[in-house]
Amino acid sequence: MSKKKPKAEHPTVHEHLEGFTIQINEFGEIxxxxxxxxxxxxxxxxxDDKKLREREQPTSDKASDxxx
Numbered sequence: 001m002s003k004k005k006p007k008a009e010h011p012t013v014h015e016h017l018e019g020f021t022i023q024i025n026e027f028g029e030i031x032x033x034x035x036x037x038x039x040x041x042x043x044x045x046x047x048d049d050k051k052l053r054e055r056e057q058p059t060s061d062k063a064s065d066x067x068x
Contacts, residue, residue: 016042 013020022032032039 014042014046 017034020032020034022030024030
C-alpha cells in the first residue's frame with residue numbers, strides 16, 4: 001500500500017491572500033471571507049490569461065494619427 005501524506009490544516013497561500021478561506025455550502029453557494037473585487041484584482045495582477053495572450057495590445061498610434 002502507498003503511504004498517505006497527512007493533510008495540512010491550511011494550505012499555503014500567496015502573502016497577499018493570507019487568511020483567505022473559501023467553502024461551498026450544501027446549496028452550491030461559494031462562501032468566502034474575502035471580497036470578490038479583491039480576489040479579482042489579485043487574479044488580474046498575478047495570473048496569465050491564455051485567452052488574452054494573442055489579443056493585440058491597444059496602441060496609441062491610431063489615436064495620434066486621427067488627431068493630426
